[in-house]
Amino acid sequence: MSPKNNITALHISILQELFYLENATCNQLTLRVQKSLPLVAKAINDLENWNFIKDTGLAPSSGGRRPLNYSLVNNRFYFILVSSDQFSTQIGIYDWGMNLVHPINRITLEIQQSDALFKIVNTIKEYIHDAGIESNLIMGIGFGMPGFIQATEGINHTYLTPPTNFYLREYLSQEIGLPVFIENDSRLIALSELKFNKELNQEHSLVINLGWGIGLGILINDSLFTGSDGFAGEFSHIPLSDDKILCTCGKQGCLEAVASLTAIVKKAIKEIDKGRSTRLQALKKLDNRNDMVDLIFNEALAGDQFAIELIADAAYSIGKGLAILIHILNPKEIVLSGKSSPILNFMMAPMQQALHRFCIPKLFSNIEIKASTLGPDAVFKGAAILVMQQLNKEKLNSFLN
Known part of the structure; x- marks a missing residue:
């Protein structure tokens, strides 16, 4: 039995970098997280033992012994990703490797309608139920949308006004029962470019x-x-x-x-x-x-x-x-x-x-x-980054004990 609270900030940083890179060697991860090689090697060993990451074979050689490549275990955890524009909303569930695991649900919906928030919440709930993924395996919901958004506070000042005394993110989390993170769709596209466009x-x-x-x-x-x-x-x-x-x-x-x-x-x-x-x-x-x-x-x-x-x-x-x-x-x-x-x-x-x-x-x-x-899924990719940036240490620890 693993002791409690094994997940550290270093473990989470490695998981995040493997999400952005898809696969990487220990040396590459050391440079990315800016920690010593022995510390990173130990953390990689922990994550592999916990079945959060796996080795994917030898990396190409640049001279000398070929190092191992590592990647996330794709079906270990999942995201719910939501992308709304002014006239439609798309919902998808993806694994850690950004593989779609249930068909995307696209609904025609004018976001300025007074009942738009109610419809989106119910559609997300139904989608999660239909997907058949256990809720404890879902790390959170990333939601990209138009409007004047303060992501830190979880407020959209333009669309999807929640009931009085609620911020939008708080309301969504309470109604759906999962952590929710929101951001302006254009900033999510830029975030996707930052993390996934290697050029x-x-x-x-x-x-x-x-x-x-x-x-x-x-x-x-x-x-x-x-x-x-x-x-x-x-x-x-x-x-x-x-x-x-x-x-x-x-x-x-x-x-x-x-x-x-x-x-x-x-x-x-x-x-x-x-x-x-x-x-x-x-x-x-x-x-x-x-x-x-x-x-x-x-x-x-x-x-x-x-x-x-x-x-x-x-x-x-x-x-x-x-x-x-x-x-x-x-x-x-x-x-x-x-x-x-x-x-x-x-x-x-x-x-x-x-x-x-x-x-x-x-x-x-x-x-x-x-x-x-990046193609038409740029907002989804940015929404996934939102969730990865907020990985919950306590939730990950629950899978070790």
Whole structure:
């Protein structure tokens, strides 16, 4: 029988690093956790004996004896991961190796509806029940969502208002019976890039989430910058337009109001009502915003001039906003991610045009702008990182005694 309280901060650090790296040698882990080789070797031995990690064979040799590689035991523990945007919510359960173990549940739901929180809570409960995973094996729920979020306090000031006297995270944890961690979806995408994109410049990078809003994650000195109150990165609400179009935040002229997917859909319908000739006429017959965006993307890819124009106009405004960020933050790299990923080829040229027009050449000349390689699961990956960053020592210890 193992003694109680064997799990230490070093054990948890090793588990976290193996999650980010997928596999690593003892020497690699020593460098990552910045502890001595004997201490790390002992901790690895403990974790292997407890069936938290396993050796996966010999690593490639760089000269001399080949070291062992280690990885997490994937099916030892699980995460519930939730990703909401303004019009839909996705729920999935993944093991430690980020393998999906139960089909993702996607529901159409406008997050600003008064009963949206109630529906999400019930859907998560039903999903956990249907998945058949024992709740004690679930390390927690990571939840990415839009809005002005203070993750430390667990508050969303924009959406999913809980009953009086509750913060959102507290309410979710109480209703579902598991630890819950929330964060803005754009910052989670940036966190995913930081931890999983091995080619990313981690010292000075910006990650742009092009979706129903236009989010920003700021990566500085190998960490996610969140600002004094946790609101850093509200790129959507930089006032860039003179059109006085009302934004969801209540202000006029925000970037989101002229360049987000929401703005593109509204502009498309407005121009069609004016008699614009386009293959997008079917937009007015659709009720689902995701279907509307898919139609615009598909018609742009098929060559519809108006669809391409809509995307190009939005991209030009985004490029103008990026010029401001470049002047203030001087990044080395800008990564484009989010729901607009399928049509980035149409966006790059107008973005570059705006940057050349509004950005001082010396500041812009060495910046690399590129598409994310993480795919559509970036928010889920970031949500998993949230849970891994908060691994509960007491819960892990319960499996040793």
